[in-house]
Amino acid sequence: MALKQKSGETAGEAKKRRLVGFAKTDEGVEANKCIKIFLVSSKDEVGAKDGFCIDPMDLNQFFGEDGKIYGYKDLMINIWLSSVSFYAYADISYASAVDGGKGITDLKLALQDIFGEALLEKIDFLQTFSTESHCIRSTISAGTVLRCYSFNENAESSDNLSDGSFIEVVRMELCSLPVGLLYSRLVPLTFLLIDGSSPIDVTDSKWDIYFAVKKIQSQTGDYDLRLLGFATVYRFYHHPESTRLRLSQILVLPPYQGKGHGRRLLETVNSVAIAENVYDLTVEEPSEYLQYLRSCFDTLRLLDFEPIKPAINSVASSLRTDSVSKKSCKSLAGPPTHAIEIVRQKLKINKIQFLRCWDILIYLNLDSKDRKIMENFKASISTRLQSDIFDKDTKSKGKHLIEVPNDYDHDMTFVVYCSQSGEESDCLDGRLDGAQVDQEQQLNQLVDKQLEDIVEIAEKVSSLRSS
Numbered sequence: 001m002a003l004k005q006k007s008g009e010t011a012g013e014a015k016k017r018r019l020v021g022f023a024k025t026d027e028g029v030e031a032n033k034c035i036k037i038f039l040v041s042s043k044d045e046v047g048a049k050d051g052f053c054i055d056p057m058d059l060n061q062f063f064g065e066d067g068k069i070y071g072y073k074d075l076m077i078n079i080w081l082s083s084v085s086f087y088a089y090a091d092i093s094y095a096s097a098v099d100g101g102k103g104i105t106d107l108k109l110a111l112q113d114i115f116g117e118a119l120l121e122k123i124d125f126l127q128t129f130s131t132e133s134h135c136i137r138s139t140i141s142a143g144t145v146l147r148c149y150s151f152n153e154n155a156e157s158s159d160n161l162s163d164g165s166f167i168e169v170v171r172m173e174l175c176s177l178p179v180g181l182l183y184s185r186l187v188p189l190t191f192l193l194i195d196g197s198s199p200i201d202v203t204d205s206k207w208d209i210y211f212a213v214k215k216i217q218s219q220t221g222d223y224d225l226r227l228l229g230f231a232t233v234y235r236f237y238h239h240p241e242s243t244r245l246r247l248s249q250i251l252v253l254p255p256y257q258g259k260g261h262g263r264r265l266l267e268t269v270n271s272v273a274i275a276e277n278v279y280d281l282t283v284e285e286p287s288e289y290l291q292y293l294r295s296c297f298d299t300l301r302l303l304d305f306e307p308i309k310p311a312i313n314s315v316a317s318s319l320r321t322d323s324v325s326k327k328s329c330k331s332l333a334g335p336p337t338h339a340i341e342i343v344r345q346k347l348k349i350n351k352i353q354f355l356r357c358w359d360i361l362i363y364l365n366l367d368s369k370d371r372k373i374m375e376n377f378k379a380s381i382s383t384r385l386q387s388d389i390f391d392k393d394t395k396s397k398g399k400h401l402i403e404v405p406n407d408y409d410h411d412m413t414f415v416v417y418c419s420q421s422g423e424e425s426d427c428l429d430g431r432l433d434g435a436q437v438d439q440e441q442q443l444n445q446l447v448d449k450q451l452e453d454i455v456e457i458a459e460k461v462s463s464l465r466s467s
């Protein structure tokens with residue numbers, strides 16, 4: 001006999017209710033785990049799962065607060081992105097779609113948030129391989145070719161044009177209609193591959209875009225263009241009658257990364273800054289790798305820049321002396337003002353970037369195996385960091401350095417804040433819940449991290465110079 005519960009239902013009924021209740025708990029699936037994005041260059045590659053798969057930053061960010069997709073059983077989303085036209089098509093498959101308590105995610109809407117109007121139905125997408133096959137050439141051929149270099153697929157080649165493929169760097173105004181339309185189809189790539197990227201206003205005439213394109217010669221003697229990467233650059237007004245350039249986004253398509261195209265794009269923007277004698281060139285929130293690339297590139301230029309050599313030699317020779325007092329460390333910690341100014345004027349490197357490269361330039365002039373010299377070098381960096389963060393005046397106003405945990409595992413984040421009263425305790429201490437740790441220890445960690453970066457770039461620069 002079935003046992004009845006208090007409410008009058010049997011134990012069997014209660015069990016069934018529990019099971020149904022359990023089945024209804026939809027745990028969802030992380031977008032990162034069920035979406036794959038393939039870069040394809042022909043119709044035949046669409047549908048093949050062994051093509052070039054893009055590794056996006058984080059797809060979860062496009063799907064609600066927890067990054068999950070709800071309501072589907074065995075969901076698989078394969079997205080085919082054409083490297084010819086930059087249109088896309090999403091192949092969505094699942095066993096069933098049931099509201100398990102958290103609704104059914106509107107996949108079309110979410111994918112449109114990423115791909116916008118570039119997302120097409122399959123039939124239209126397949127047609128783009130013929131109808132849009134020349135879209136890069138027809139859009140970009142009106143641009144100004146600023147640079148041309150030959151390129152060997154398997155090994156990075158020099159800039160002589162004798163062999164390999166031809167690569168051109170072409171500049172265009174983003175506000176021209178065909179360029180704006182092409183850029184709008186490239187925006188999804190910036191969302192997927194650049195951390196924290198946001199679209200730019202293509203109607204603003206101060207935006208330029210630099211395309212790196214590969215020229216492909218056809219058997220008929222005609223040619224076509226394949227897009228390898230691009231960079232967007234904004235032209236700011238600088239008082240009283242100058243402009244500043246800011247590199248906002250730079251992206252090399254994943255199959256072509258690490259082959260020197262990003263560096264060539266950066267070099268080209270830099271030559272424009274010099275040729276047009278703008279005030280300086282800055283980079284908007286560079287990623288760690290872009291900053292590394294940029295520091296290698298700028299340090300190499302600075303090593304050949306005669307006007308700052310006496311200043312580098314003078315600091316390096318002081319650091320070589322047996323003992324460097326705290327007081328003298330301060331004067332050794334940074335470049336002299338005239339060096340900062342001439343570097344900005346001639347190379348268009350701004351002060352913050354020059355300070356980063358300065359440490360590398362000094363390090364390259366020292367014997368890294370000499371413990372005493374390295375101690376002096378470290379002390380000079382520490383002195384500068386210390387005065388950057390806690391200069392005399394602000395120290396007495398209650399400045400605090402606090403380590404704050406972040407979502408990334410590679411670095412630490414530090415927050416510097418001032419208590420209004422200048423007293424030790426402040427409501428922020430409470431908010432950060434015991435995050436305040438010993439300042440000196442944190443400063444040392446900061447110095448060690450800085451030293452690590454300096455050594456890494458110095459070694460890369462030395463190997464590039466000797467190759």
Ligand SMILES: CC(=O)SCCNC(=O)CCNC(=O)[C@H](O)C(C)(C)COP(=O)(O)OP(=O)(O)OC[C@H]1O[C@@H](n2cnc3c(N)ncnc32)[C@H](O)[C@@H]1OP(=O)(O)O
Nearest residue numbers: 248249250251252257258259260261262263286287296297
């Ligand atoms: C502001 C922003 O947009 S931040 C976001 C930046 N973009 C992204 O993160 C998107 C994804 N990533 C990318 O698109 C690319 O990787 C980029 C744009 C960051 C870099 O472009 P890539 O083509 O991959 O880099 P590229 O091959 O040109 O340069 C890298 C190498 O050149 C080296 N290099 C730097 N200067 C020079 C020089 N003058 N001569 C020779 N080599 C140099 C660098 O040291 C680096 O070598 P390594 O990695 O072997 O140590």
